[in-house]
Amino acid sequence: MQTKTSVQSKNKYAVTCDHLHFSYNFKPILQDVNLAIPQGAVVGLIGANGCGKSTLLRCLVGLHIPQQGQVHLFDTPALEMNDSVRERLGFVAQSADLFPWLTVEKHIKMIGQAYPKWRERRALELALRLxxxxxxxVSQLSGGDQQKLAVVLALAHQPDLIILDEPVSSLDPITRRDFMRSLFQDERPFFTESVDEKNDSNTDYAPTILISSHLLSDLERVVSHVAFMRDGRIQLFEEWDAVLEFVRILPKSQFNLPTALCIADNKEQMIVDIRSLKNNLAKNTSLVRHIEDIIAAPCINGLDDIFIALNS
Ligand SMILES: Nc1ncnc2c1ncn2[C@@H]1O[C@H](COP(=O)(O)OP(=O)(O)OP(=O)(O)O)[C@@H](O)[C@H]1O
Structure with missing residues (x-):
């Protein structure tokens, strides 16, 4: 299983976003988005309908041009992507971009001609496994099968960065579970497992993965990091284990901390990180009285808890 332990180095980023702003017809959608995704991370991008997830992903792969700010993929500006960076990227958009008149097999054979590192045998294996x-x-495939084919095609050239925009939304629960296992929960990612390629020199292949999904219980089993979006902003980007350990959702009736000390708040609750509260103890005397109770407050149970607190 690819986990946070496969995050190779915090100093090496697969994706960075600096002060990104994007509007549709003067309507702001992304507002000052900053992100730095370490190589090897598996990041779940989470947020309510319409908060800007797809728009952000399209900016990351250079399909949208932000009005302000910059995106870099492997240190190359997304808008100046050359073939060598493009070959390191696998992107699956929310609606699959396929040729309706071509068969599944023809897609696998044809698309491969564009990529030097295309693993046709592995793509065929994954297609069969799915x-x-x-x-x-394609015109006769179900929506779910079209999604699966789009993912197979995005993975077959063994990209170093895989960006998936709601790749499992049309899959039934059993297929979804198999699919997520194929992608994330094997000993190594599926594409390095092929028996006939056991001697492949690239056995440490651990791509960076950014996946947007509303299926939070699926995500929390596989992510190393979570990125929560609200109203076009990244509200929280953190390692998932750190969120489980350090984030608390507190009732305002019991604790009323200044908003500046919270990650976010709603009418009734505050989301806080106890590490930043501890760093502010010297400046805020009322915190001193509460800190032990805050640390003792229950940890979150899952992504659902934060999603609900951020969006209620
Ligand atoms: N082509 C477009 N023209 C104008 N507005 C758009 C366009 N595409 C998206 N939007 C608007 O941008 C906002 C963000 O949309 P986006 O698709 O990025 O959200 P999302 O978080 O991916 O939503 P969902 O979870 O429903 O897929 C929405 O308000 C949407 O209506």
């Missing part, structure tokens, strides 16, 4: 009907044209 029970894709190889001889059927």
């Amino acid at each position: 029970r894709l009907p190889m001889g059927r044209e």
